[in-house]
Amino acid sequence: MTAKPVRTSPPADLVTRRAASLGPTYKAFYDKPIEIVEAHGVWMFDQTGAKFLDAYNNVPVVGHSHPHVVEALASQAARLNTHTRYLHEGIVDFADRILATMPREIGHVIFTCTGSEANDLAYRVALANTGGEGFIVSEHAYHGNTLATSALSPSAGTSLVGRNVYMVPAPEPKSEASFADGVADAISRMERDGVRLAGMIADTVLSSDGIFVEPHGFLREAVELVRAKGGVFIADEVQPGHGRLGAAMWGFDAQGIVPDIVTMGKPMGNGFPLAAVAVRPELMVSFREISGYFNTFGGNPVAAAVGNAVLDVLESEALLPSAERVGAYFRAQLKDLASRHRTITSVRGLGLFIGVELDDAIVNVGAKVSNEMRERGVLVGTAGKQGNCLKIRPPLVFKEAHVDLFIEQFENVLTQELPSWQV
Structure with missing residues (x-):
């Protein structure tokens, strides 16, 4: 050719x-x-x-301009598009289909418009449930462009990284140190600094750091360390999710991990603004005691129709x-x-x-x-x-x-x- x-x-x-x-x-x-x-x-x-x-x-x-997705978008837009304060079966159907791809421990989904919004909300839920503020990220991570998520995104410029954010090197094949060793060191540094751990957020193949999948399950030990210290784990699936990894629908599947919170975005809508947070129900109970959450455009009927169409194509093709x-x-x-x-x-x-x-x-x-x-x-x-x-x-x-x-x-x-x- x-x-x-x-x-x-x-x-x-x-x-x-x-x-x-x-x-x-x-x-x-x-x-x-x-x-x-x-x-x-x-x-x-x-x-x-x-x-x-x-x-x-x-x-x-x-695929760009997939006919089934375009038809779903146009058809729903011609009938109705409003926010989620009204009942709409398509939105609930879409939520149920997303949750069906998740571990049984994940029971709620909250829709947003962008991955940045999803990670921002996940961050807030983690803070509310732990009472901590310290967060662990990989050293070249990208998790969004809101004020909070920019502080979690060293790839956007290390000068923006929050003082409560501790960076961990990506796996180095030639090094004897593991990713978990870096996380353990970050937790120790937090304790010396008097910072209480809230959690760790990681793109589950460290996409911005250079795409890492080996050794198999390298994130699992790191997640166990975080949980042992009272923190939560947020799996950022904006890049590795929605079947990108082939056999695994989600990157955390490939890592053998059940997250506390899952965020997703971009591919959900095949180009239409659509993102979400999937979460263990008990975490949302605690969060609701502190704050409500509403997103005017997140998960609207057109977004749900598009999201359902994307899942249709993933399955049918x-x-x-x-x-x-x-x-x-x-x-x-x-x-x-x-x-x-x-x-x-x-x-x-x-x-x-x-x-x-x-x-x-x-x-x-x-x-x-x-x-x-x-x-x-x-x-x-x-x-x-x-x-x-x-x-x-x-x-x-x-x-x-x-x-x-x-x-x-x-x-x-x-x-x-x-x-x-x-x-």
Whole structure:
């Protein structure tokens, strides 16, 4: 399979207008931003008609513009959309379907619009139930952009991290220290500082740290340490959830953990703003004694219809087993590529969530590879504290033929562009 490099240039006037209207905080992907005007399945199209293979965007988990999801959205919007102060069977049906995917200990679900809101609420519930304030996060975590969740997100800038937040290194394969050792050290530091532990929040494959799934169940011991000290565990499933890992619907399933609180977002609505917190009922009893919670748009009838449609597609198109099969093929092809190119130092992941670590001796190697892949019509992101890990998380409708195209262009970058970067 051969694909011609795309090499389209961004529309200069739109780049200028965007900067003038939206300000400096709206950062576009890639050195040459793309004006996307249409997308279907795994393909995105710019204003010139050039197409890009989407190997990065986990929001449209069942594929861009999936007809069943679009129909559900349009049909419900044509009938009714209001808030959850009114009874609506579709909302309750959706809540029941989400809870059916959870461990029996998780009994309530509260809908929000974004993962940031979900993590903010989860944080509040944890504080209310423990009386503590100290929180543990991985050292390059991202958990949202509210005031509270920014303080839990070192990847957004360590200057924003709250004084009550203690960071733990991601697993290091060459180190004898485990993730749990880091958590134990963080708890000890809290005790020395006179800070009472409230809990730990973790993206269950440490997505922003570089995608970690080994050793199997590495989070379990850390969670046990937190609970032994009276803290709660929040599983942030915004990125690894909704079948991203193949056989496991949720990342905590793959880790062998039953969380106290689960948060989810982006993929729930396949692009429609939809997120949620699933929680042990006893925690909500304590929280309700302190505070109520209401979200005008969270879990509205249109959102519920869309969320139900996404679950329909995951089931009817057997996307979890497909993600497991295609993901295994993808990782095998990447490992074969690594055997021929020493720039690839590690291939990690489960299902269709894959991290490819690159040799950080090359300055800005992750950004250079992702920008060059964009020039060749393949979209991929980066992760890790040094930004040297390619972050691959395509829609779950990705197939082996799409993997072959990715591998072809990735090898072209490694053979044709890499030599000039090493000079």
